[in-house]
Amino acid sequence: MVSRDEDRFTRLVREHSPAVGNYLRRRLYPLSPADLDDLVEETLLVVWRRLDDVPDDAELPWMIGVARNVLRNARRSKNRRVAFEATLTPSRDEPSAEESVVADTTVREALSSLGDDDREFLLLHAWDGLDTHELAKLYAISTNAAAVRLSRAQRRFRELLSASEDG
Numbered sequence: 001m002v003s004r005d006e007d008r009f010t011r012l013v014r015e016h017s018p019a020v021g022n023y024l025r026r027r028l029y030p031l032s033p034a035d036l037d038d039l040v041e042e043t044l045l046v047v048w049r050r051l052d053d054v055p056d057d058a059e060l061p062w063m064i065g066v067a068r069n070v071l072r073n074a075r076r077s078k079n080r081r082v083a084f085e086a087t088l089t090p091s092r093d094e095p096s097a098e099e100s101v102v103a104d105t106t107v108r109e110a111l112s113s114l115g116d117d118d119r120e121f122l123l124l125h126a127w128d129g130l131d132t133h134e135l136a137k138l139y140a141i142s143t144n145a146a147a148v149r150l151s152r153a154q155r156r157f158r159e160l161l162s163a164s165e166d167g
Contacts, residue, residue, distance in 0.1 A: 005051055013044060016060050020044075020067045031074055039074055043067040110160040118153040125150055 017040065024039045031039075046066045047054065054062050111119055124130045130138065136146035 008054075009048055009051055012047060012054065012059060012063065016063050017044065019060060020063050023064050024067055024071060027071060031071075031078060035074060039067070039070055042070045042074075046070065106161065106164050109164055110157055113160045113164075114153070114157060118156055121149055122153040122157055 020043055021036065021040050024043070025033075025036055028036060028039075043063065043066050046069075047063055050066075111123075114122065121135065124135060124138070125132075132146040132150055133143050135150065136143040139146065139149075141149075
């Protein structure tokens with residue numbers, strides 16, 4: 001059985017959420033349009049939690065006031081995040097290890113000559129740091145099978161690398 005509170009909340013959402021959404025949409029900047037649904041949802045959560053505080057004679061203005069506060073909080077959070085990111089030291093303009101390795105033509109050719117499965121298995125281990133136990137979990141195989149697959153991929157890679165260096 002639906003309670004009186006649920007009926008009222010459903011009615012408030014049906015009648016006023018389009019106006020609340022439009023209010024937020026018009027004032028969204030500098031937030032992303034992707035944030036709109038979250039802001040409307042947060043507004044409705046506050047309305048649900050404070051349903052007894054919603055005045056019968058001013059439902060929409062009260063809900064707009066809640067939306068206004070939700071929007072302010074979201075902007076403050078964004079400003080704090082931007083300020084924090086500004087304090088981070090940017091990384092040097094050196095290529096990553098992956099870029100350095102792939103920049104080596106011999107290595108790049110050997111990697112591209114590997115089969116897709118071998119290459120992915122090898123790169124998950126070498127670049128992403130997954131050990132045989134983690135590879136086993138990822139591929140839903142035994143740790144022993146993961147070790148064998150990794151060993152074979154490494155052997156094939158060494159053979160391709162050696163062949164391209166010799167030729």
